[in-house]
Amino acid sequence: MSKTYGIVSTKGGVGKTTIAANLGGILADMNQRVLLIDADFQQSLSNFYQITHKSPLGLREALMNANPESCISQTNIPDLHIIYSNDPEQDILTWLRQSSSHVHYFGGMLTHIQDLYDYIIIDTQGAGGILQESVILASDELISPIPPDYIDSKEFIRGTVRMLKNLELPVSLRSIRPAIPSLHGLIYRQDRTNHAKIIAQSLRKQFHAQSDGQVKILQTVIASLSSYKKSAGFKLPVHRIEVKRQGNTPSAHDAMLALVHELEPHLSDIIPVWDKKNMNNTESNINNQSVES
Ligand SMILES: Nc1ncnc2c1ncn2[C@@H]1O[C@H](COP(=O)(O)OP(=O)(O)OP(=O)(O)O)[C@@H](O)[C@H]1O
Ligand SMILES: [Mg+2]
Structure with a gap:
């Protein structure tokens, strides 16, 4: 049975797709069976990797009417599969809005395929909404990239705690729906001039107080x-x-590997391995990496 990570944020452009794609990529190179699901109509995750064997079906069909297994495509990374987004008009949103039990559809879809994978990683559209709510309730754990700027990060705390609290049911009704998953805040796009440790300490304190450890x-x-x-x-x-x-x-x-080892300590003995053939061109292009401001 797989573990499902939902990549969520109350803000757009913070690095969700980048983390979803790279977390999936490194887990696959660590010999894990991984499924990416693109739940953002912008289709960024669907275009991140090459799709080498493409199913004619994508997320629309997986959620709305097909056997989800038939909606899975293969990427150029071995063991990394994807259900791509094919919903540029956001029909899924309209459809979910019409249904009183919308929040259960995503989780329902996953039950058909979760035995096929070790990890399922779902990318979402920023700024909340019904689809993101549905993903949150279908996830075992959430990851949210946090902008390095102090003011943005305070906004992140308020927005994220509110988003999770809004989904919570009163105690008397909790048996009818799974609990809200815990969320990992990932301090993101830190550059040298920022004080990652100070921001992290401050966030830890504030979150502890505001989110009851969630x-x-x-x-x-x-x-x-x-x-x-x-x-x-x-x-x-x-x-x-x-x-x-x-x-x-x-x-x-090293950063992505540290992230995997922190999230999944049982994988601490495993390092990523990949076929180095055909990598020469790319490696020669990346010798002068620089830290962006
Ligand atoms: N660690 C990083 N360092 C530098 N640039 C990055 C990093 N992570 C992501 N980016 C760049 O930042 C931009 C936004 O990232 P990304 O698309 O992952 O954000 P997003 O949260 O998925 O956005 P959206 O809300 O539009 O879906 C992209 O151009 C990406 O290449
Ligand atoms: Mg994105």
């Missing part, structure tokens, strides 16, 4: 590195693109 701030911090953008251009996970780097900032490989 929200935890991860120790792993993801730096702002040009390799994340480059990896999307190469349609490869970033740990393959930037294995090592000079200076104090950990490489993308």
Whole structure:
């Protein structure tokens, strides 16, 4: 039975798709069976990797009328599958709004395929909404990238705690719906001038007080590195693109691996392995990585 991570945020453009794609990519290279699901009508995750064997069916059919297994496509990364988004007109949203039990549809779909995978990672559209709510309730755990700016991060606390509290049912009704999953805040796009540790400490304190332990701030911090953008251009996970780097900032490989080991301690003995053939062109292009401001 798989573990499902929902990648959520109350804000757009914070790094959700990048984390969903790269977490999926590194887990697959760590010999895990992984399914990505693109629940954002913008289709960014669907376009992140190459789709090598494409099902004619995508998320619309998986949610609305088909056997979800028939909606799975294969990416260019072995063991990394995807249910792509094919809903540019946001028909799913309209459909979910018409149904009084909308929040259960995503979870219902997953029950048909969760035995096929070790991990299911779902990317969502920023700024909440019915589909994101449905993903939250179908997830075992949530990950939310936190912008490094202090004011943004305070907004993040307020918005995230509100989003989770809104979904909570009164105690008397909790038996009819799964509990709200816990959320990992991931301090994201940290650059050298920011004080990651100070922000992290402050966030930890505030979240502890406001969320009854439901929200935890991860120790792993993801730096702002040009390799994340480059990896999307190469349609490869970033740990393959930037294995090592000079200076104090950990490489993308080391940061993503630290993230996996922190989230999934039972994988601590495993490191990612991939076929290095055909990587020469990409590696020669990434020698002068720089930290973005
Ligand atoms: N660690 C990083 N360092 C530098 N750039 C990054 C990093 N992570 C993501 N980016 C870039 O930031 C931009 C936004 O990232 P991404 O698309 O993952 O955000 P998102 O939360 O999914 O956005 P949306 O809400 O529009 O779906 C992209 O151009 C991406 O390449
Ligand atoms: Mg996105």
